[in-house]
Amino acid sequence: MSTFKAPKGTYDLIPPVSVKYLAVREAISAPLRNSGYGYIETPGFEDVGLFARGVGESTDIVSKEMYAFETKGGDQLALRPEGTASVLRAALEASLHKQGNLPVKLWYSGSYYRYERPQKGRYRHFSQVGAEAIGAEDPALDAELIILADQAYRSLGLRNFRILLNSLGDKECRPVYREALQNFLRGLDLDAETIRRAEINPLRVLDDKRVDVQKQLVGAPMLRDYLCDACKAYHEEVRALITAAGVAFEDDEKLVRGLDYYTRTTFEFVHDGLGSQSAVGGGGRYDGLSEMIGGPALPSVGWALGVDRTVLALEAEGVELDIPAATSVFAVALGDEARRVLFGKVTELRRAGIAADFSYGGKGLKGAMKDANRSGARFAVVAGERDLAEGVVQLKDMEAGEQTPVALADLVEVVKTRLA
Numbered sequence: 001m002s003t004f005k006a007p008k009g010t011y012d013l014i015p016p017v018s019v020k021y022l023a024v025r026e027a028i029s030a031p032l033r034n035s036g037y038g039y040i041e042t043p044g045f046e047d048v049g050l051f052a053r054g055v056g057e058s059t060d061i062v063s064k065e066m067y068a069f070e071t072k073g074g075d076q077l078a079l080r081p082e083g084t085a086s087v088l089r090a091a092l093e094a095s096l097h098k099q100g101n102l103p104v105k106l107w108y109s110g111s112y113y114r115y116e117r118p119q120k121g122r123y124r125h126f127s128q129v130g131a132e133a134i135g136a137e138d139p140a141l142d143a144e145l146i147i148l149a150d151q152a153y154r155s156l157g158l159r160n161f162r163i164l165l166n167s168l169g170d171k172e173c174r175p176v177y178r179e180a181l182q183n184f185l186r187g188l189d190l191d192a193e194t195i196r197r198a199e200i201n202p203l204r205v206l207d208d209k210r211v212d213v214q215k216q217l218v219g220a221p222m223l224r225d226y227l228c229d230a231c232k233a234y235h236e237e238v239r240a241l242i243t244a245a246g247v248a249f250e251d252d253e254k255l256v257r258g259l260d261y262y263t264r265t266t267f268e269f270v271h272d273g274l275g276s277q278s279a280v281g282g283g284g285r286y287d288g289l290s291e292m293i294g295g296p297a298l299p300s301v302g303w304a305l306g307v308d309r310t311v312l313a314l315e316a317e318g319v320e321l322d323i324p325a326a327t328s329v330f331a332v333a334l335g336d337e338a339r340r341v342l343f344g345k346v347t348e349l350r351r352a353g354i355a356a357d358f359s360y361g362g363k364g365l366k367g368a369m370k371d372a373n374r375s376g377a378r379f380a381v382v383a384g385e386r387d388l389a390e391g392v393v394q395l396k397d398m399e400a401g402e403q404t405p406v407a408l409a410d411l412v413e414v415v416k417t418r419l420a
Contacts, residue, residue, distance in 0.1 A: 008124070020323070024129075025109050028152040037107040038107070054085035056201060056261065065115045067113050088132065114126075119276075121312050126308050127306070128307060139238045146163065149303055156310070158271070158310075162250055164251075166265075169263070180226065271313040283303025332381065349411075354416065359372070378419065379415060393408055
């Protein structure tokens with residue numbers, strides 16, 4: 001009989017690798033939790049229209065990569081390909097923007113789904129931590145989010161990442177640029193699909209990675225030359241605030257990101273150790289998205305950082321995360337009476353907040369001590385019938401290799417003291 005396997009382009013997270021992913025999620029979310037961002041969780045699937053309208057029908061995400069399906073009740077749903085549209089939808093539905101205190105600051109962590117061509121760092125199921133600041137147009141918010149992401153990466157020990165920054169203008173100046181770019185693109189030798197894309201969202205053509213397209217784009221009009229005074233001033237303020245915080249960035253006038261909803265500030269975090277999948281995260285301002293999905297005008301900004309890509313970046317730099325052992329004490333019982341007593345002590349240790357495990361399956365001393373070693377526990381507690389008759393257990397320091405008898409009644413306190 002054949003066994004089932006994970007679907008193509010997906011992966012299972014299993015120990016010990018999964019511990020790294022948890023540590024990365026924790027490190028990315030820590031600066032957010034420290035800066036007024038509250039946790040939000042949304043469903044893994046949404047109405048397909050939310051992404052078609054919000055993310056944009058011309059994007060690869062919606063036109064080629066989205067997992068869309070019809071339910072038995074006839075609803076058209078899609079597995080979420082990204083987080084921002086879902087978070088904004090949830091915030092609008094719960095009227096968070098009406099409770100005062102704008103911006104509404106939210107962070108999230110979860111799995112996202114895209115029908116990609118699988119390769120290292122690009123999967124059909126991937127994990128992100130994201131942050132959104134909804135309902136305020138303030139360059140300090142854009143700067144705050146970029147600085148917090150930089151802080152998160154540095155806390156993990158990452159050094160070789162770069163921050164790319166651009167402004168995409170707003171509804172005043174972008175249409176003028178869009179027309180100039182479309183006129184330029186109409187004179188190029190492009191395939192039918194790219195021509196179609198140029199008519200819907202010409203900025204996406206700038207993002208085309210194909211060499212023959214990039215060659216033709218030399219001399220294309222640049223957005224920076226079309227920015228209105230308000231957008232220029234806004235962008236300069238973002239740059240000044242990031243610079244004052246000591247965060248290095250590079251101006252990248254071709255950076256457009258793969259989603260239609262961005263306005264003004266757009267940014268990407270790239271790591272050169274990852275080959276073609278170099279973007280580890282990114283984001284930007286999306287002042288018109290709320291209206292696109294049927295809400296009021298709510299200027300907002302956010303980002304999402306890829307957990308999978310961040311783990312690959314850590315590996316590329318050879319960074320080993322300092323992850324404490326999951327188990328502090330491992331109990332080895334020899335005989336039925338010892339099993340009963342030590343199992344009770346393991347429960348006591350756990351209730352006292354000490355990570356403890358037990359040798360299950362009735363193994364002998366040698367096998368059980370191998371388990372204790374593998375667990376990474378600092379101490380092993382060993383007891384047989386003779387120890388119990390004397391009211392003691394043997395406490396073995398797994399690092400030093402020393403073993404000392406400890407009164408059974410004092411075990412929890414002694415372990416607490418020695419771990420401290």
